[in-house]
Amino acid sequence: MSEILIRALWVLGGVLFFLSVYIIANKALREMTERRVAWTRGELEPKILEYVNGKGERLGAALPPLGRADRRVVEDVLLDNGRFLKGNARDRITAACEDLGYVRDRMRQLKSSRWWRRAEAAEKLGTMKSPKAAAELIALMRDEMPEVRMRAARALGQLETRSSVKPLIGTLQDPNRWSALRIADILAGMGPEAADELVESFATLPAKARVAAVDCLGRVKSHRAAGLLIKLLSDPDRDIRARAAHSLGLIGDPNFTPDLQRALKDPAWPVRAMAAKALGKLGRPEAVAPLFDLLRDREWWVRINAAEGLRSMGDSGLAALVNAIDSEDRYARHAAVATLEGAGVLDQYVEKLVSADEKEREAALTLIRKIVAAERTDHLMQAASRHAQEKVREQLSRLLTPPEVKVQVKA
Amino acid sequence: MSHPKILVADDDSTIRRFIVTLLADRGYEIHEAVDGEQAFKVAESVRPDLMLLDLIMPYRDGFDVLYDLKHDPGTSEIPIIIMSVKDREEEIVKGLNMGAEDYVVKPFNSLELVARVRKILERENRRAG
Numbered sequence: 001m002s003e004i005l006i007r008a009l010w011v012l013g014g015v016l017f018f019l020s021v022y023i024i025a026n027k028a029l030r031e032m033t034e035r036r037v038a039w040t041r042g043e044l045e046p047k048i049l050e051y052v053n054g055k056g057e058r059l060g061a062a063l064p065p066l067g068r069a070d071r072r073v074v075e076d077v078l079l080d081n082g083r084f085l086k087g088n089a090r091d092r093i094t095a096a097c098e099d100l101g102y103v104r105d106r107m108r109q110l111k112s113s114r115w116w117r118r119a120e121a122a123e124k125l126g127t128m129k130s131p132k133a134a135a136e137l138i139a140l141m142r143d144e145m146p147e148v149r150m151r152a153a154r155a156l157g158q159l160e161t162r163s164s165v166k167p168l169i170g171t172l173q174d175p176n177r178w179s180a181l182r183i184a185d186i187l188a189g190m191g192p193e194a195a196d197e198l199v200e201s202f203a204t205l206p207a208k209a210r211v212a213a214v215d216c217l218g219r220v221k222s223h224r225a226a227g228l229l230i231k232l233l234s235d236p237d238r239d240i241r242a243r244a245a246h247s248l249g250l251i252g253d254p255n256f257t258p259d260l261q262r263a264l265k266d267p268a269w270p271v272r273a274m275a276a277k278a279l280g281k282l283g284r285p286e287a288v289a290p291l292f293d294l295l296r297d298r299e300w301w302v303r304i305n306a307a308e309g310l311r312s313m314g315d316s317g318l319a320a321l322v323n324a325i326d327s328e329d330r331y332a333r334h335a336a337v338a339t340l341e342g343a344g345v346l347d348q349y350v351e352k353l354v355s356a357d358e359k360e361r362e363a364a365l366t367l368i369r370k371i372v373a374a375e376r377t378d379h380l381m382q383a384a385s386r387h388a389q390e391k392v393r394e395q396l397s398r399l400l401t402p403p404e405v406k407v408q409v410k411a
Numbered sequence: 412m413s414h415p416k417i418l419v420a421d422d423d424s425t426i427r428r429f430i431v432t433l434l435a436d437r438g439y440e441i442h443e444a445v446d447g448e449q450a451f452k453v454a455e456s457v458r459p460d461l462m463l464l465d466l467i468m469p470y471r472d473g474f475d476v477l478y479d480l481k482h483d484p485g486t487s488e489i490p491i492i493i494m495s496v497k498d499r500e501e502e503i504v505k506g507l508n509m510g511a512e513d514y515v516v517k518p519f520n521s522l523e524l525v526a527r528v529r530k531i532l533e534r535e536n537r538r539a540g
Contacts, residue, residue, distance in 0.1 A: 049432040053521060080425045087520030 126155025218247025249278025280309025420450035447471025
């Protein structure tokens with residue numbers, strides 16, 4: 001019995017010993033590899049950066065013969081720098097990736113039986129930005145793994161070639177396989193070329209994809225999409241009308257003002273809300289009056305966006321908000337006060353309570369009395385207890401204290 | 412100004428090394444800072460002729476550093492170019508309103524960056540007489 005126990009202890013000891021040796025050796029090997037990579041990077045990086053910054057025609061000519069591990073380091077340096085560069089330096093990185101065979105290697109890796117290798121290869125090809133990879137990446141968008149398909153789509157977006165726009169728009173036709181929002185994100189990053197194609201294919205897109213496409217058109221800020229977006233303000237789908245109004249605001253051309261003013265009368269509140277916000281971005285003075293009227297809308301989101309729109313319009317909009325504090329409509333009063341608070345306008349007036357300029361003091365007193373009358377005093381109460389200047393605190397406390405009610409006692 | 416001093420403040424070492432190579436090759440004396448705290452300290456001690464400032468950095472963000480540098484009489488005259496991935500209009504306007512000379516959005520064009528640096532340094536040189 002004791003012999004069996006001793007043998008078991010020996011076996012256990014042996015296993016623990018080999019396990020320790022394995023862990024130590026593995027750690028040492030990893031550290032040695034890391035040091036070697038850092039050393040190689042230190043040696044090669046200056047030559048790579050010199051090339052990227054315009055020295056020499058080919059990177060290959062400036063580098064010593066590269067082993068497999070060295071090739072990986074060079075690829076990492078090129079792609080790390082590719083993240084934050086554009087223009088000539090970026091083009092030289094792409095040329096080096098093609099010249100040194102990285103594009104070819106990664107294209108071969110796209111056919112790997114392991115999905116994560118295909119995904120990694122797609123991602124790297126996107127960063128390399130070589131148009132040579134476009135056809136393979138388009139083919140990869142039919143991969144069985146969703147993650148691989150999405151990385152291929154992102155990589156195509158990074159290539160920024162016209163040939164990659166159509167297949168990306170094509171994915172919008174298939175909402176079961178692709179997230180329209182993520183594809184719209186990719187397309188928005190591709191700029192005006194993507195917008196042109198989207199405008200052309202818009203009529204063929206399914207409903208969900210059309211909403212994402214309208215969003216994308218606004219984010220690209222392409223004037224060439226303006227005609228379509230204005231037409232979509234009359235689309236039967238209220239979501240499309242709302243997103244079209246939002247996108248027109250993003251493009252920001254003041255000539256859209258009359259169309260967006262019409263959208264303020266839309267029966268669907270999301271359209272009115274988006275149109276109000278968009279009009280604020282365009283900043284035309286003729287939009288002040290209709291936005292002021294919209295502060296009485298029955299939907300709170302519309303009222304808040306109308307107030308926000310007025311705030312974005314500068315002095316004329318802010319003056320309208322100050323006037324709205326007198327409004328008979330409780331909702332309009334509250335939306336106006338909330339926006340003035342949020343924009344810091346109220347704080348500016350509080351400061352003016354102790355201004356040396358009498359007119360400024362009067363204006364501040366008038367505004368604060370209006371807010372007290374509108375019964376939206378939370379912000380002022382806070383200022384009355386926390387403001388740095390004692391005089392301001394005193395003034396505010398006086399203004400916030402309700403007048404004493406005199407009770408006549410009959411004898 | 413024989414070798415103008417440029418401070419590069421960015422927590423991304425790859426970007427720092429790229430800019431150092433780019434500008435050192437053109438004869439500038441480069442100093443580096445790896446975070447917001449260090450950026451302020453190096454700017455105070457080195458008094459660079461120009462500073463390239465990232466916005467997203469550990470300890471103190473770029474806007475914070477910009478504010479302090481512009482409110483310190485010893486450093487308020489240092490021209491600062493903000494370099495950031497933040498590309499929203501509000502951020503660009505905020506940076507310029509806070510006193511930055513220029514705002515470069517990442518990814519950036521390296522030749523454009525060199526031209527901007529050169530232009531600002533030439534103007535400062537003329538101003539100094």
